[in-house]
Amino acid sequence: MAYGSNFSRSAARLSRGQLRTTPSRQLPAASRSYTCLNALPRTTPASPLSQTRIAAQSPRLLSIRRDFTSTALRLKDQPPEDKDIVEEEIEEETKRKQEAEKKKKPVEEETESEVKVDAGNKNSSSRAPPAQAPKGGAAAGGAAGSSGDNGDILSGGRRASTTSSKALQKNAVPEMYPRVMALPIARRPLFPGFYKAVTIKDQAVADAIQEMLKRGQPYVGAFLFKDEEADGDTIQSLDEVHEVGVFAQVTSAFPAQGDETGLTAVLYPHRRIKITNLLPRGAEDEPAQPMPEAEIEEITEEFEERQEKGDVVASFEEPTEVNRKSVISSEYATSFLKKFDISMVEVENLPEEKHDKKDPVIRAVTQEIVSVFKDLAQLNPLFRDQIATFSMTQSAGSVIEEPAKLADFAAAVSSGEVHELQEVLQTMNVADRLQKALVVLKKEVMNAQLQSKISKDVEAKIQKRQREYWLLEQMKGIKRELGIESDGKEKLVEKFREKAAKLSMPEAVKKVFDEELNKLSHLEPAASEFNVTRNYLDWLTQIPWGQRSTENYSIGHAMKVLEEDHYGLKDVKERILEFIAVGKLRGTVEGKIICFVGPPGVGKTSIGKSIARALNRQFYRFSVGGLTDVAEIKGHRRTYVGALPGRIIQALKKCQTENPLVLIDEVDKIGRGHQGDPASALLELLDPEQNSSFLDHYLDVPVDLSKVLFVCTANMTDTIPQPLLDRMEMIQLSGYVADEKMAIAEKYLAPQAKELSGLKDVDVQLQQDAIEELIKSYCRESGVRNLKKQIEKVYRKSALKIVQDLGEEALPEEKAITEEGKTALENAEKDAERIAESADPAKTEPDMASQTSETPRVSLEVPKSVHVNITKDNLKDYVGPPVFRADRLYDIPPPGVIMGLAWTQMGGAALYVESILEAVLSASGRPGLERTGSLRDVMKESAVVAYSFVKGLMARDFPENRFFEHAKVHLHCPEGAVPKDGPSAGVTMATSMLSLALDHKVDATIAMTGELTVTGKVLRIGGLREKAVAARRSGAKTIIFPADNTSDWLELPENIKEGLEGRPVSWYQEVFDIAFHNLDKERSAKLWKEQLQKKKKDEDDD
Secondary structure (H helix, E strand, C coil): CCCCCHHHHHHHHHHCCCCCCCCHHHCCHHHHHHCCHHHCCCCCCECHHHHHHHHHCHHHHHHHHHHCCCCCCCCCCCCCCCCCHHHHHHHHHHHHHHHHHHCHHHHHHHHHHHHHHHHHHHHHHCCCCCCCCCCCCHHHHHHHHHCCCHHHHHECCCCCCCCCCCCCCCCCCCCCCCEEEEEEECCCCCCCCCCEEEEECCHHHHHHHHHHHHHCCCEEEEEEECCCCCCCCCCCCHHHECCEEEEEEEEEEEECCCCCCCEEEEEEEEEEEEEEEEECCCCCCCCCCCCCHHHHHHHHHHHHHCHHHCCCCCCCCCCCCCCCCCCCCCHHHHHHHHHCCCCEEEEEECCCCCCCCCCHHHHHHHHHHHHHHHHHHHHCHHHHHHHHHHHHCCCCCCHHHCHHHHHHHHHHHCCCCHHHHHHHHHCCCHHHHHHHHHHHHHHHHHHHHHHHHHHHHHHHHHHHHHHHHHHHHHHHHHHHHHCCCCCHHHHHHHHHHHHHHCCCCCHHHHHHHHHHHHHHHHCCCCCHHHHHHHHHHHHHHHCCCCCCCCCCCCHHHHHHHHHHHCCCCHHHHHHHHHHHHHHHHHCCCCCCEEEEECCCCCCHHHHHHHHHHHHCCCEEEEECCCCCCCHHHHCCCCCCCCCCCCHHHHHHHHHCCCCCEEEEECHHHCCCECCECHHHHHHHHCCCCCHHHEECCCCCCEECCCCCEEEEEECCCCCCCHHHHHCCEEEECCCCCHHHHHHHHHHHHHHHHHHHCCCCCCEEEECHHHHHHHHHHCCCCCCCHHHHHHHHHHHHHHHHHHHHHHHHHHCCHHHHECHHHHHHHHHHHHHHHHHHHCCCHHHCCCCCHHHCCCCCECCCCCCCCCEEEECCCCCHHHHCCCCCCCCCCCCCCCCCEEEEEEEECCEEEEEEEEEEECCCCCCCCCCEEEEECCECHHHHHHHHHHHHHHHHHHHHHCCCCCHHHHCEEEEECCCCCCCECCCCCHHHHHHHHHHHHHCCCCCCCEEECCEECCCCEEECCCCHHHHHHHHHHCCCCEEEEEHHHHHHHHHCCHHHHCCCEEEEECEHHHHHHHHCCCCCHHHHHCCCHHHHHHHHHHHHHC
16 A cells, blocks of 8 residues: 555645545545544634644644555545546546646745745744654554644634646655565565565564554565575574565455464565665664645645545555655654564665667567467466456556566566576566566476376376267167167176076075065165175075085095005094095985194195095185184175175185085184184084084075085194084094105105206106105104105205206207297397386386296206216205204113103104202202203103102112112203103103112113103003104114003004014003113112211211
C-alpha cells in the first residue's frame, strides 16, 4: 500500500473546517479501519478562526503527511456500475483544470492574502508552544485529526471555492527509503512487479509487520538467503544474504494456516535495492524536523480545492505509478520499529542502466524470449494464463517496448536454479539481464517438453489398454450373441458340474457342492464372495472322491523292491512283508499306522518310499518338525484371506488317489505354540477309528482317510506324546554294523558317487580296505549318510586330480561347448560391451535371453589310459587325517579302569570308567567320592549307588580290607566335553572301584553294561545292538549285559555276534565272578592292612 501527500493536505483542510466528510456506511472497509475522517460529523464550519490553527498544528500535520498518503476521491451516492471511482474522479479533475486556467490569477492573489491572514492569526493567537510530533502512523494521525476543540475547528467560515492547478495523482511509493526492515527470503528471489506470499514464523517480525500496516508504512526489504537450506526471519550477518534485493510493499497480512503464531504476508516488490549497512538492534532514530510553512500553505490549497467536490476518503488501492513529487522518507518513518527484535538495514536504490530499445541485440533477445513464451504457452496451460495476464497489465501496450520488465517476468515465472535467478535480479544491464533470463527460460522449455513427452507416453499406453479392453468386450458380446461362447460365470459353473460328474462324491459332500454352486451362479464376478466360493469349489472338485490306485500285494515283488533299495534290515523287511501279506488276504491294509524309529541316516524315509513302490501307491511326504500351527494339519477357515486346506487334503489333491502312502516325517520333533498343539491334531488324523470322517476346517465336509497308509518316522520315542504313541505301531531301526556299511558302500554308495562325479566310464577304483578305513576312522555313526559324503569326496578329489594331471590339452574347453553355447558366449560379450559403453552401466539391463541356451555344453571323455587306485595307504590324500581314534584306550588297563558301553545318536561307543586314589591311604584319612567327566544327574546317582554297593560288598566279603573306610576315590569318565547320562553304567562303575580297592587288573577284552541297584540287582538296558557293535569295534571278546536283554541278544544278526561272547547276568555277583575270576582273595583281604598299620604307627611316634 502506497501513500502520498494528498492525505496531509486533506487533513489541513479538515482542520480549517473546509472538508466535508462521508458517513462511514458509504466507505470501504479499509477506509473505515484506517482513517479518522469518518469520525467527524458532517456539518458546516462556523468560525474562520480555525484557519489560524494550522500553524499550531503543523508538527501534527507533518506527522500525518509522513506517515499517511491518500488520494482524495469523490464518492457519489449511487456510483455507476461500469465506471471505476478513480476514472470518475479523473474526469472531474480534468474539468476543474479547464476552469482553473480561467481563474488562475485571481485565485493566486486570494490565496496569498489568506496565507498572510493565517500567519497573522497564528502569531497573535497561539501562545502555547507547538506540540511535539507524535511517533506513529495512521492511528497517531487519526488522533491528531480528531483532537482539540471541536467548536474551534468547526466554527470557521467557509471560504470561496477554489481549484488547484495540480492534477489528481494515484498513491505514490517513496522514491527514497534509506532505512527499512530486512526480511530474508528462502529458495528463490523476488522480482519487481510480481507478487510473492511469504510465511513469517518469528513473532517479533510478525508483530512488526502488523504495526507497519497499522501505521501506514508497510515497506520491507526482501533479500535472498545464500544458503538454500537456510530458514529464518531475521539477518544476523550480511554474509547470510545476497546484497541485492527488492524494495517491497506488504499489501496484506493474515494468520498462517495451521500456525497460531505465524503470519502470511503478501509482498509486492517495486524496485531493486542494495544493502549498504546492517544496523544494530534497537538503534535510536533522530527526531523529526518541523514542517515548513510553505508546505503547510500547499496543504491548505489542496484542501480548499477539494472542498466543493464532495466527500474525501483515504484510498488503499495498489499503486500503478509513482508520484514524481513523492515525499522522501526520513529515518523517522521506521523509528517505531526499534521496540521489535528485527533486522534493520540501510539500503540504496539500484537504477537500471540506460538502454536503447531499438538496439538490435536487445530487440533480437526480446523477440526470442517472446518466441520461447509462445512455445511454453503451447506446452503448459499455466504459462499461457500468466503470459496473458502480464501482457494485459503492461502500460506500454506491448511487452517488447519494456525489455527490462520482460526479463523480470521471464525469471519470475520460471523454476530455474536459485543462483541463476539471483543473477538475473542483480544484473542492472538490460541486455545482459535479457540474456540470462533467456537461458533460464530455455531450460524451462526443455523441462516442459520432457514433461509433455512423458505425459503423452502415459496417455498412449492408457489409450492402448482401453482400446484393447473395449475390443475384447465387443468380441465377447459378439460371441455371446452368436452362441460361440457363453458368459464367463456360466462357463465356470458348467466346468464345475462336469468335474463333479466324474467323481463319486458322498451324499453329504454332494449336497454342499450343489449349495455352493447355486450360490456361485447368483453372485456377481466383482463380488468378494465370488472368488472365495470359486476357490472352495475348485478344491472340492480336485479331491479324488472314489478314485483309488490298484495296489500290488505280491510278496515276491515286495521282496525284490526292498532288496534293491536296502541292504540288511532283515527284521524291518520281515515286518513289512507281514504287513503286505495281511493286505493280500484282506484285500486292503486299512487301519495301520507304522512308525519307524531309529538314528539319523539309517534309511527311514527311503524305506517309506520303497513300501509305496512295492504296493504301487502314490507317495507324499511332509515334515512336522518344529510345526506349531494346527492349521497346517486341519486347514484354515475360509473367512481368512489366503486360506488353504491342511497338508493331508493337499496330499490327496497332489496324488489324485484316495489311497496314497503319506509319510509324516520327524513326529518326535513336533512343536507347540499359541496357535495350538499339532500333536493333538494328529490324534484324529492317525486314529483308525476317527480318520474315516476327517473334518478339515477349510472344506468343512467329512473326508475318508481310512484308505490312506500313514508311515511316520522318529529318532526317539521319548518326546512323542503317549496318546499319539499308542496309535502307532513301532518298528525299531537300530542302525548298520560295519559289515552292512561295507556292503551298502560297495553296492549303492560308490557307484552313485562315481557317476555323479563324472567318472562313470573311468578306471577309478576304491579298494575295500579304503572303505573299511572310512567306516572305522571317519564314519562311525549308525547311518550311512556321512559315509556317502566321504565317498563322494573321494571321487571329487579323484576328478580334480585327473583334470590337473591331463591339463587343457587333453580336455580342451572348446570341445565341451556346443554351437548354441558358443553363440550364447558371443552374445554375452557383446552385451557386456554395450553395457560398458552406456551412459549409466549400473541401470542398464542385460539381455539374458540371448545369453542362454538349452544345451550349452556336453561332457568330456577321459582317455582310457587314466587309472586311479584309492587304497588305505593313500586315503589321507583324499579325505584328510582320521577323525576317530581307536576306541580301545588301553591295551593293558591298570587297576580301576573298566571298559563300559554306551548308546549315542551316532550308534554305540566304548565308555571307559577310571577310578584312582587321590591321596596316600592313611588311618586318619577321610573317605570320599569325586565324580568328573560331564556326568548328568542320572549318571551321578548311578555313581553314588555303585559306591554304596561296593562298600557293602567289601565289608561283607573282605572285612579285613578297610580301603573305603579311609580312601578318597576319584571316578572319571573320559571325553569330558561330551555330556553323559543314563543308568546303564552302574555295573561298570562298581567294577572300576572294586578293581581299585582290590588292586586287580580286569581283562581288557571284557566290556559290560547294565543298571545296578544298591542290592546288587542288574536291570534291563536299551541299545544292546549298538553297544554290541561298539564292543566288537573296540576289540572286546566278552560282553556282559543284563539277563533281561537276552531276547535282544538272540535277535542280533550273526555277523554282529561273530567273535563276541554274550554273558547275561542278573546279579552283580555274577559280574564279579566273570571280571575277577583269577582274583587272589587272601592277598586282596590283607592288601591295605600293613600299609594302614604302618601309617598309624608313624603317626603315633610323631
